[in-house]
Amino acid sequence: MFHTITIVGVGLISGSFSLILKDKGMARHVIGVSKTEASIKKALELGIIDEALPLEEAVKKSELIYVAIPVDATIPVILRIMDLVTDKQIVVDAGSTKHALCQALANHPMRSRFVASHPMWGTEYSGPEAAVREAFAGRTCVICEKEKSDKEAVETVENVYRELGMRVTYMDADNHDMHAAYVSHISHITSFALANTVLEKEREESAIFELAGGGFESTVRLAKSSPEMWLPIFKQNREHVLDVLNEHITQLRKFKSCFEKENYDYLQELMENANKINRIIK
């Protein structure tokens, strides 16, 4: 499908992307761009990339440039890339926020060569070692501002994601950020806060280690996520995240009030309402 692609960032998302495309014969040659020497070395070792080049050289050689780095760095890097590409090349990002990026690119003369995408998959791990061939499949990829990209560029990107086993859906950028706050960003905050809660209350670390069952591990695993990745997401999506965080504190206060007043009928009702998630999440 592609002779040469570039991945900017050689971590969890771009690394998995590259491994799968190479496995499926969809990319013959993958160039890696990263400012972290150790990551480049690791990505070469793991066969994630075939060579490492500076950004400008890499872009010139590539049909597709796939950017998966923290969302604050994404904006200047993609602006630089857009200044280099021709109308035969496609630039894609994989970031968790879309509004700020789409705004920054709105008036770029090459805007139509850019496809704003968010493959809704991830783990709590980062770096090239975290890349896995089981990534993406069965999840949804959101494409934003489809109408601002060339039809052929969007189709190419969609085909790639579909080959990875993803469903493709469309949203405007602000809507995307709102939904992402609801179904992804808030989970990270509750998990970070739960870890801090337990670390604060449970002074005996050995007790956490010994007693933690699968339930605790499951609710707290996102607390291992990288602040380098998540702080920029939270900054860019501040308003939506704050909105849903307020709601979450309100919901927790309802539980608290049930315990304080020993209002167990209402506590049961709150749990039964939560069970409705069963209908939605398999």
Place this chain on the structure above:
Amino acid sequence: MFHTITIVGVGLISGSFSLILKDKGMARHVIGVSKTEASIKKALELGIIDEALPLEEAVKKSELIYVAIPVDATIPVILRIMDLVTDKQIVVDAGSTKHALCQALANHPMRSRFVASHPMWGTEYSGPEAAVREAFAGRTCVICEKEKSDKEAVETVENVYRELGMRVTYMDADNHDMHAAYVSHISHITSFALANTVLEKEREESAIFELAGGGFESTVRLAKSSPEMWLPIFKQNREHVLDVLNEHITQLRKFKSCFEKENYDYLQELMENANKINRIIK
């Protein structure tokens, strides 16, 4: 190891317990006791139990009686069982709270035939269909008030749990309930509350369904847990749960304040602190 055992309740925990003991040749004949006709039928079908009997008959025939039902029902049921057993039989419970039960049994003349245990394993599912042969292994089983049980009874129960692949640890009942609140019960509340948050904010159920990645599923899966099981746990462990829930709301408020004041240095610090859970949870 046993000729005949009884499981009281034929759900996730007792069902898994029975399946594994039968598989390993540790129990030849398993009697099921349940007030739910449909569960008995299903448990017979699934080979979880060999026959169903009323409690008194079942107890009389059994070397070991394993009780895994909601913790409020556990107390009267175990008191009834204790009135029936001889000093050749062993009674074990598998409940998530221990203080109220141990208090209720404290002065029973047969107290020494009872072993208070909490195998720290579970899933969000319940009923005999939820029973799995992969249960328990690699997790910790807490035994409370070990000194109040006959040495030989404790040893027998420990050996069973070790055969299931569990680590065995000891605690007094109140300590157990406190640690259980910290590393298990609070996870359920955050998960219930997160489900309610998202159901409240995200009016488009199709968006939740489409966009939810693995992170959301992981943090919210406990929200599918049965209120029938969890309401009694929360009631019995009210004080410890309220204590840790207050701390959790305090921790979330710190995140909220960071967003409100755009204090991103402190937000980063909070996330870095949460990352410490990495050291403790694999």
